[in-house]
Amino acid sequence: MSTVVFESVTKMYGQTPAVKDLSLEIKEAEFFVIVGPSGAGKTTTLKLTAGLLPLTSGKLYIGGRLANSLSPAQRNVAMTFESYALYPHMTVQDNIANPLHSPGMNLSESQIASRVHEIAEMLGMGQLLERYPRELSGGQKQRVALGRAMVRRPSIFLLDEPLSHVDAKVRQHMRIELNRLQKELKTTTIYVTHDYVEALSLGDRVGVLNHGELIQVGPPEEVYSRPLNEFVAKHLGQPEINLIDVIVTSRNGTVLLQGAKNPKLQFVLEGKRAQVVKEANCPNLRIGIRPHKITCAPVEAGALIGEVYVFEPAVISGQLMVDFGGYMLTVLTKASDRFRIGQKVGFEVSPNDVYLFDPQTGKNLEAAR
Numbered sequence: 205m206s207t208v209v210f211e212s213v214t215k216m217y218g219q220t221p222a223v224k225d226l227s228l229e230i231k232e233a234e235f236f237v238i239v240g241p242s243g244a245g246k247t248t249t250l251k252l253t254a255g256l257l258p259l260t261s262g263k264l265y266i267g268g269r270l271a272n273s274l275s276p277a278q279r280n281v282a283m284t285f286e287s288y289a290l291y292p293h294m295t296v297q298d299n300i301a302n303p304l305h306s307p308g309m310n311l312s313e314s315q316i317a318s319r320v321h322e323i324a325e326m327l328g329m330g331q332l333l334e335r336y337p338r339e340l341s342g343g344q345k346q347r348v349a350l351g352r353a354m355v356r357r358p359s360i361f362l363l364d365e366p367l368s369h370v371d372a373k374v375r376q377h378m379r380i381e382l383n384r385l386q387k388e389l390k391t392t393t394i395y396v397t398h399d400y401v402e403a404l405s406l407g408d409r410v411g412v413l414n415h416g417e418l419i420q421v422g423p424p425e426e427v428y429s430r431p432l433n434e435f436v437a438k439h440l441g442q443p444e445i446n447l448i449d450v451i452v453t454s455r456n457g458t459v460l461l462q463g464a465k466n467p468k469l470q471f472v473l474e475g476k477r478a479q480v481v482k483e484a485n486c487p488n489l490r491i492g493i494r495p496h497k498i499t500c501a502p503v504e505a506g507a508l509i510g511e512v513y514v515f516e517p518a519v520i521s522g523q524l525m526v527d528f529g530g531y532m533l534t535v536l537t538k539a540s541d542r543f544r545i546g547q548k549v550g551f552e553v554s555p556n557d558v559y560l561f562d563p564q565t566g567k568n569l570e571a572a573r
Contacts, residue, residue: 206267206359206392207232208253213262215248215416222248224416226262233390235383237407239397241439245416246396247286250362253394254283267359277308282353283362286369288345290337290352297333300324300351309356323351326385343374350382354389361386361393367402379405400440404428412436434566437492437559443523443534446493449563454482461491461558466529469508471555480569481560489569492559495523498535501550509550515543526551 208230215223223245230236238246251257252264255276264271266279282303290299297320303309304316311319324330327347337345346366353361366382367375383406386393397403403410404424412419412427412435420432431437437445448469450461459478463469471491473481481489503509510528515537522537526549535551543549560569 207265208360208392208394209263209265211263211265213252213264214260215245215252215257216260221416223252226416226418228411228418228421230392230394233392235386235393235395235406235408236411237395237397237403237409238411238413239400239403239439240413241398243415244413246398246413247364248416249413250283250364250394250396253279253360254281254362255279256283277306279360280356280358281360281362282356282358284349284353284364284366286365288337288349288369290345290348292337294336295333296324296329296335296337296340296348296351299337299348300355303352303356319355320351323355326354327351327381341374342369342371343378346378350385354385359392361391361395363393363395365397366395367397367399375402382406400442404440412439414439430568430571431559432568432571434490434492434561434568437561437568441494443495443536445559446495446498446531446533447561448491448493448531450489450491452481452487452489454478461489463529463531464488465531468529469531471553471558473555477555477560477570484562484569486562486564488563490561490563490566492561493533493553493557495534496536497553497557498533499552500524500535500537500541501552503548503550508552509548512543512545512547512549514545517542524549 210226210228213223213226214221238249240246248257252259255274259272271279300323301316301320304311304319324333327350329347329351332344367378379402395406407424409421410424410427411421414435420427420436428440449464451464453460459473459481461471508528510526512524513527513532514525516523521539522541524535524537524543526533526535562569
């Protein structure tokens, strides 16, 4: 078994919690992604798992075995670091083989060579074994770091921002390769990133971490489409979600949401959604609208009319910023659309595409039910 279970795990640095009361079960052979901003506690969580840092309190189980007092070697985990941490004086072959020379491995030179070549071929590095790190690209260095982790055949992979230093094209390719390798090897993997695209594309499940606290855990689509709070909604999505403060008015079984800065921005909620708002009993809400849920419309037909502030065209989709009476809204447009600064533009939003957040707690009124 290669499950990882955190039971109320806390790690303190002085009076500051780096990880706070973390309770989480990562399943066998699961690709679990931890996403969050800098300082959220992501790398600390990996180091606690690897045994590189001691727990302040709580219990950590690896493969059903209490691991609190186990050394890093006894945990049978392999960790790759954001900086690659390759030995500059060693060739690719020697870097990959290095973990196999540790006293606990007891492998012959022929066995070591066989494993290294197996991993190198799997990673497409077979022709580069005699090169040194200085002769490799960023993507190739990352493959060597992964190979060094894989060659030990650990029960758990711990990957700390492994793609942060490679360019966009290589990063996309490496995401695909990582996903393929993990499914092929069936090794439990904990992957840390600040990039929501990586989190949503790689993870079987995603955990959102902030200030050392686990905010939400679930399948990628669920975490993205049903964020538990405002923080999750903002962190998962690019361009960032639009957040607007509104005034709540109930009338004849419906609820009217009206822009606090611009009353022309209005949404009418009915049925269950209206009931949710009534039960919350909040005179004000903060609504969230994903940029791709705002549709541009002809000025004469659009229910809402704003003025173009910035337009950034792109091959796949453009990004438009619209000044709507005090609100700066971000909109994703079609690749063929063109706008000029100062132009009047119509746009429409379905009330069904509006998230409802409590402005005091940040909680999503509907996801919390």
